[in-house]
Amino acid sequence: MAVFERKKEDRIVTDDTKPLIAFITDTRNTDGHVEYLLEVWRVPDVETKWNVSHRYSDFAQLHATLRVGTVALPALPPKKxxxxxxxxxxxxxxxxxxxxxxxxxxxxxxxxxLPVRQFLDPKNYSRNFQEEGRQNVHMVLRAGGSHEVTEALPQCGTRVTKIYFLAHPLADPKTQHVLWWAPFGPDRAMNLRDTHATLTALVQCQHPYIVPSVSSVATEAGVCVVRPWFPQGSLRDMIHQVRPKGSALVKYSGDKLITVAEKKCAVFGRQILEALLFLHEKGLGHGHVHTGNMVLENNVCQLLDLENQVVGMPNQLRARVVQHRRINSIEALDVYSFGHALYEMLFQRRLETDTCEDFPPECSPMARSVLESILSAEACKNGLPAVAGLLTHPFFSEVPLHSYEKPTLKLPSSVKQAIALSHQSLLTRLAADQKKVRQQRKLSKAEAFVQQRSTKGRPKKHLHLETNGLASGGDSLTNSADQQEARCKR
Structure with a gap:
C-alpha cells in the first residue's frame, strides 16, 4: 500500500482534451545556433502559459517522428x-x-x-507512460491477479495515458483478453472505497448492447481493467479497415475506408441509444461515447469501457463541448458525443468542428434530420434532445430489435450517491471552462474592434508587416488571441 500511496502524488491532473496553442514569440542565438522561443498554453486556460525553446533540428526531428504511415503533414521549411x-x-x-x-x-x-505533446509540453509528457503502465499492471497482477500479460499494445488508443496489453486468464491460456491501465484523471471525484464499489457493480452489468469488464481493480494510482478482446477491433478500426494492434496515428490517418450502409448506421445507432437510455435510467450515463468505444459482433453494436468515467478521464470532445453552455448535463454530453459518432458512421470521417450545418449530398433527409437535431448550431444553442426523444425519431424507431435479454445493473445507494457527486464535480469544472470561453470571446471581439479602428490611420508599410507576422509584440499577441478563438471554434 505504501507504494500505491506514493503513486497517488503522480496522478494525471493535466486535461489532455484541452487543445494546445503554440506561438513563436522570439528567437535567440545560443552558441551559434538559433533557438525559436514558443509560448504555449491550453485552451481555454490562457492565464497559464509556459515557454519552450527549440532549434530547427528539433522541428525536423518532430517532423521525421510524425512521418509514419500515410499521415498528411504540413510542409516543413527546408534546411539551410x-x-x-x-x-x-x-x-x-x-x-x-x-x-x-x-x-x-x-x-x-x-x-x-505523444510526440507533439512532448515537443510543446515536456514537463507533463516527458514521462514514459508505457513503462509506468507496465509497472502498475505488474504490481496489480503480483498482488493476486488472475491474468498474465502476453503482449504490449503501445499507442493503439488515442489517449496518451491509457495503456493497453493483451493478456490471458491463468486458468485458460487460450482465451485472450484486453487489459488496460489508466491513472486517475482530472475529473476523478470518488474516494478509493467508492471507486472499488462502483467498479464491482459495473462488472455485474448485463445488457445486450454493453460489454461488461471481466474484472477491474483500483489502486491509489489508477485503475486496471480486463475486458474481452475483439480481434476485429473497434467500430472505428472497422471503418478504417485496420487491425486493432497498430498505432492510432497510423491506423486512423489513412484513406482506405469502408462504407457503412445508412440502414446499418440506423441499426447501430438504435442499439447504442438503447444502451445509453438504460445507463441514464440507472443514473450512470457513459460520458465517453465514440466509435473507438464501440465494437461490432454478429451485427450487434456494443459500448465499451464504462469504467472511463470512474477513472476521471475527460470526454474526448470536451474542447468542443466548452463552446456550448447548454451542454450542461451528462445526458447532453452523451447525446452530443453520439451525434459525432453517428456522423462518423455515416460519412466515414470524424467531424472536425463543434457544429455542422452542411452535410454531404449522400445524406438522406431522415439522417440529416437526426444530425441537425444534435449537431446544428441552433440545437447546441437551444438544447439537445434527450436519449428517449431520439429513440422516437423515425430513423431509429422503425429499426427492429431482436434482443430480448433482460438488462440488469444493481447499484447500491452509496454508489449512486458517489456517482452523482462525481457527475456534479465533472459538470462544475466543465461550466467553469465554458465561462472562460465566453469571456474570451467577448475579449477577442473587443480587441478586434479596437484593432480595426487603430489600423485605419496606420501606414501601409506597417500593415504589410503585420500580415506577414512581423509586427510588434503587442500586435502579435492580439493575432494570437484571434488564432486561439478560431481554433476553439473548430
Whole structure:
C-alpha cells in the first residue's frame, strides 16, 4: 500500500482534451545556433502559459517522428546550411515554422499524439507512460491477479495515458483478453472505497448492447481493467479497415475506408441509444461515447469501457463541448458525443468542428434530420434532445430489435450517491471552462474592434508587416488571441 500511496502524488491532473496553442514569440542565438522561443498554453486556460525553446533540428526531428504511415503533414521549411543566422532568413523561417505548427495543431490526430505533446509540453509528457503502465499492471497482477500479460499494445488508443496489453486468464491460456491501465484523471471525484464499489457493480452489468469488464481493480494510482478482446477491433478500426494492434496515428490517418450502409448506421445507432437510455435510467450515463468505444459482433453494436468515467478521464470532445453552455448535463454530453459518432458512421470521417450545418449530398433527409437535431448550431444553442426523444425519431424507431435479454445493473445507494457527486464535480469544472470561453470571446471581439479602428490611420508599410507576422509584440499577441478563438471554434 505504501507504494500505491506514493503513486497517488503522480496522478494525471493535466486535461489532455484541452487543445494546445503554440506561438513563436522570439528567437535567440545560443552558441551559434538559433533557438525559436514558443509560448504555449491550453485552451481555454490562457492565464497559464509556459515557454519552450527549440532549434530547427528539433522541428525536423518532430517532423521525421510524425512521418509514419500515410499521415498528411504540413510542409516543413527546408534546411539551410549557410546563412542560417541571417536576420531576414530567421524572420522568414520563423513565419514558416509558425505556419507549420499551426498546421500540426489544426489536425486533431496529430495534436493529440505523444510526440507533439512532448515537443510543446515536456514537463507533463516527458514521462514514459508505457513503462509506468507496465509497472502498475505488474504490481496489480503480483498482488493476486488472475491474468498474465502476453503482449504490449503501445499507442493503439488515442489517449496518451491509457495503456493497453493483451493478456490471458491463468486458468485458460487460450482465451485472450484486453487489459488496460489508466491513472486517475482530472475529473476523478470518488474516494478509493467508492471507486472499488462502483467498479464491482459495473462488472455485474448485463445488457445486450454493453460489454461488461471481466474484472477491474483500483489502486491509489489508477485503475486496471480486463475486458474481452475483439480481434476485429473497434467500430472505428472497422471503418478504417485496420487491425486493432497498430498505432492510432497510423491506423486512423489513412484513406482506405469502408462504407457503412445508412440502414446499418440506423441499426447501430438504435442499439447504442438503447444502451445509453438504460445507463441514464440507472443514473450512470457513459460520458465517453465514440466509435473507438464501440465494437461490432454478429451485427450487434456494443459500448465499451464504462469504467472511463470512474477513472476521471475527460470526454474526448470536451474542447468542443466548452463552446456550448447548454451542454450542461451528462445526458447532453452523451447525446452530443453520439451525434459525432453517428456522423462518423455515416460519412466515414470524424467531424472536425463543434457544429455542422452542411452535410454531404449522400445524406438522406431522415439522417440529416437526426444530425441537425444534435449537431446544428441552433440545437447546441437551444438544447439537445434527450436519449428517449431520439429513440422516437423515425430513423431509429422503425429499426427492429431482436434482443430480448433482460438488462440488469444493481447499484447500491452509496454508489449512486458517489456517482452523482462525481457527475456534479465533472459538470462544475466543465461550466467553469465554458465561462472562460465566453469571456474570451467577448475579449477577442473587443480587441478586434479596437484593432480595426487603430489600423485605419496606420501606414501601409506597417500593415504589410503585420500580415506577414512581423509586427510588434503587442500586435502579435492580439493575432494570437484571434488564432486561439478560431481554433476553439473548430
Amino acid at each position: 546550411v549557410f546563412g542560417n543566422t541571417d536576420r531576414d532568413f530567421i524572420n522568414e523561417r520563423r513565419v514558416a515554422l509558425q505556419k507549420y505548427m499551426d498546421g500540426i495543431l489544426a489536425n486533431s490526430l496529430l495534436a493529440a499524439s
